[in-house]
Structures are given as structure tokens and as C-alpha cells.
Amino acid sequence: MRYAMAIDIKKCTGCHSCSVACKVENNLPNEIWWNRVLTVGGESMDTPKGNFPNVKMEFLPINCQHCENPACVKACPVGATYKRKEDGIVIQDYDKCIGCRYCMVACPYSGVRQFNWKKPEYAIDVPMGDKEVAPHQYNSVEKCTFCIHRVARGEKPACIETCPNRARYFGDIDDPESEVSKAIKNRTYFQLLEEKGTKPSVYYLT
């Protein structure tokens, strides 16, 4: 069994709802994003590529790719990041992280792993999101968990449920009947930086 995600970039309108859902669900501190929607083509965020009137908007939502062959897991000197045998989710153990940031150096998908450079501060005074989310730690690296706390209850990750265009799919890629397997069947897709051999578990439908 291996959990995977498919993102239909033809359906993505760059509304950043997935980023916000992730931020709320996981009570992310200020300046920390586990899920970001990048703009393809334009020079800055949410700008089109090309010259008017021949312009085009395209987006690339990005989170931890939960690679089958993760560079971060090999790099971590103390085993604070590891891949779960039972479902392929790459976990970051905050209690073990020494904060050396080597995993961030090793990961080709820059920015999906983020470090708490200061004591976590929050936009509002009360904690948000699910109570089962592990508390954020000062001086540690964190990243997308595929919402393990929701998956454990048989639910889908927050970003999947929130996407207003239903552009995101989730499930067991080894099960041909799962939502994600059906989504990539008969579609063309790419995986990010496939040539690096990391075997990411996020599929981008084109």
C-alpha cells in the first residue's frame, strides 16, 4: 500500500484554497507553508506568462512529494525523518530533529520542508485545526504529513476536501479501484523532477 496524490493542473485555478486549508488544519505558524501554489511562467506570484493579449496562467501546487526513494530520509543524520513501511508516508519526527536542515538541502523540491527559525507565532491567539496535529517545535524542520491524523480516521487530507475545483485526488496508488488510481488512468501526467530518481508520490495530470 502506498498513499499518493494526483493534482489536475488543468483544473487548478490558483485560488490557494489548498494552502489555506492546510494552514488551518495543521495550525501552521506564521511564515510556514506546507502546501504552496507556485505560478508557472510569470515573474512573480499569480502573474501570467506571455505578452498581452497572448497571456496564459498556469499553476503548480507543491507539497512534500512523499517520495518512494526520498533524498531527505537518506540525508538525515539521526533518522528524524523516515518513510512509513505500511503506507509510504514520509514522516518528520519533531522530537528527534536536531535542526541541522540537511534534509532541506537534500530535497530537490525546494521549500516543501520548512524550518522554525523562531518560536512559532500564530496569526490568531487560539490554536486552529485538528487537535491531533503534533505541536510545532522551535528549531525543528516540518512539512506536509499527507494529514496522517485524518488518514488514520479514514478521511482525506484537508487540501483534497477543500479544493473548490476538485482538482486534487488521494488514495492508495497500489489499489486500482482507488480514487487516485482512477484519476491517473487514461490521463497523461508527469512527476516533478522525475529524472532525479526520487519516485515522487504526487502525480500532476496534464
Add this chain to the structure above:
Amino acid sequence: MSTQTRKSSNIWLGIFAAFAVLGLVCWILQLTKGLQMTNLSTTNMWGLYITGFMIFTGVAAGSLFFAALPYLFNLNEFKPYCRISAYTGAVSSIVAASLFIIVDIGNPERVWLFITSGNLTSPMFWDFIMLVSYMVISIIFTRQLILVHEGTKEEKSVKPIAVIALVAGVFVFVTSFVFSFQIARPMWNTPAQPVSFLLTAFAAALTVLMIIAFVLNKSGYIEMSVNLLSRIAKVAALLLGAELVFVAAEVLIGLYPGAGGQYASASWLVGGGGAVRFWLEIAALAGAIILLAKKPTPKGGNLISGAILAFAAIYLIKSNFLQAELFNPLLNLPGPAMFGDGASFYIPSLVEVGLSVGIVSLGAFLLTIGFRVLNLGTHSSEHERGKLAG
């Protein structure tokens, strides 16, 4: 050691201790307020501390290598200085290299996890093992060399430890694996990188040893002829020359395709955010090679300026090597701002500089103490005792 040199070394000890305390204050500041006190960011997550770690691991490795060389290849005229080299290896591996790692990590109180939970596939773990072995080897080696000098041990008995020290020194290429094994960083991910690490490590050690030799010569602790110093300088010049070829080739290979991961880093160095520091690096390298290779002036002034310039060049090489890749990640698309976004180059913060100066000063403090206590000079201890009594 004469009373006068003892006095002046006392002053230096005071200065080094003061800077070490300043470093400690910076570290406390960083521990209480977090690594936000540095100028690092989510994109550029490694900086001055990792550069310091690279340089002093190199100094440790090179010092061990060059301390062993005279005993294995019978370079008799260099033998009297090997204790200083071995001891420099011990200090730089213990203080400089390992402390630079401790201050860089967010949770130094968890550093014991390296022992209880070390990950065998991590190049950083291999490097940790290597640094620990450097500490052990250099301490044993220094002690054995002292015993030989005192006459309680035969010279040939140090051969086994000298072989180990020599091999350990060459193994500094393991440090390059921390970087060169990373598929996410095209410019690092080449088989040439370990060779470059070897060149710069040995060059860094030679420049530091030359600076130490110059200071100790002046204080009368050792007597080293300008001719010997010049021979060391020529080896350093050769190593730096090879590194200059490497840097030029690395940048040209990156620029030629006109696009791609390596191109991004190479063009950032030549004409982008890293340009000023890159061209300073090239100028410092070229200047150092010329000064070190030139015929020495009577007091060897050009050699010592060359050594200082070479050390600056090695700092720039390591820092540019790091930042050229970190500032140019493979996925470089605009998106929501992350911590520290917006900078196009990196200048260390005052806390980073203060802490690094503190670590190096602590190293210099231990060197000075060691020279005083361990009797590593070229004059015999009886002679010195006589001098002191007189």
C-alpha cells in the same frame, strides 16, 4: 619561552579569551532568540557556520597529513615542526570543526542523537565519525611525537600512527560527500568535487600552519628558515593553482549549455547575486598563488601575506560553493513568501560573525596554551628552563 614572550603570549591569551566570550554571548543570543538571529533563510539554509566547518575540517585533515608526511618519507628538516602540525590538527578538529556544527544546529541539546540514533546512510553521520576519529588520531599522534622528541620513544615507533594520520587526512573527501551526494544540487553532484575538497583542505592547512610558523618564529618559539617556509608555500601555491583550474572549469561547464540547473548557479556566480564575492575569490586566489610562488623576501613577508590572502580565498571558495547552489534551487518558481525570502545574496549577520570569530579565537586560545604547556617548540626544554632560571 622567555619572560618577554610569555608576557606577550599572556596578552594574546587575554585577547583570544575575550573574543571567545564574545562568541559565547552571541551563541546565548542565538539560543534564546532562535536561528532567526542569522541571515539564513528557508532557501539559503546554510551559511557561515557550515563554511567554517568545511574550512576547519580541511585544516584538521591537512594538518594530520602534513604532520605524518616527514616521518613516512624522511623529510628530516620538517620533523621538528610536526608536533605543532599534529596539535593544530587536534585543536581545529575539536574546536573549530565540531563547534561550527554545534552552533549551526537548532537543537544542540539533542546532539547525542548522533551516537544513539545515527543514520548509517547519512553522509553527515559519516562526517561525524570522521571528525571524532580525527580528534582521537591527532591527540595520540601529538602525544607520540612529544615522546619521540623527549627521547622516551624511538622514532620508528611512530610509523603506524603516522600511516593512520596520513590516510585519515586523505579521507577528508568524505566531507565533500555531504554535498556531492546530493542529487538536488547539480553543481555539487559531480565526481570532481571530492578532489576539490582535498585540494582546498590541504591548502587551508598549509596556510594556517604557515601563519602559525610565522608567529612562532617571531616569538622565538621555533626557528624555521625562510627557505623551508618557501618550500611549504610552493606546495600551497600548487594546490591553489589546481583549485583555480577547478573553479574556472566548474563555472565554464555550467555556463556553456546556456540553461539548466548548473547554468543557474554558474551565471549567479559570474554575473548575478554572487558576482562580487566570486570575482573577489578569483582575485584572492590568483594573488595568493603569485605571492606564495614568488621568490621569498629575506624575512618571508610575501609568503605570509600570501598565506593570509590564500586563507581569505579559501573562505570565499567555500562560501560561494555553498551559496551558488542554495540560491538557485531546481524548482525556482514564484509563490507565497517563505522565511527570509527576497535576498539575492547572503552576508552573515553580526551574531554569525561574532560567534564564528569566537570559535576561531577559542581555537587560537587552545593553540597558545598548548604551545606553552606541551613544549612543542624547536628548542630543548633544558635550554628553556635554563633561560627561564636565568
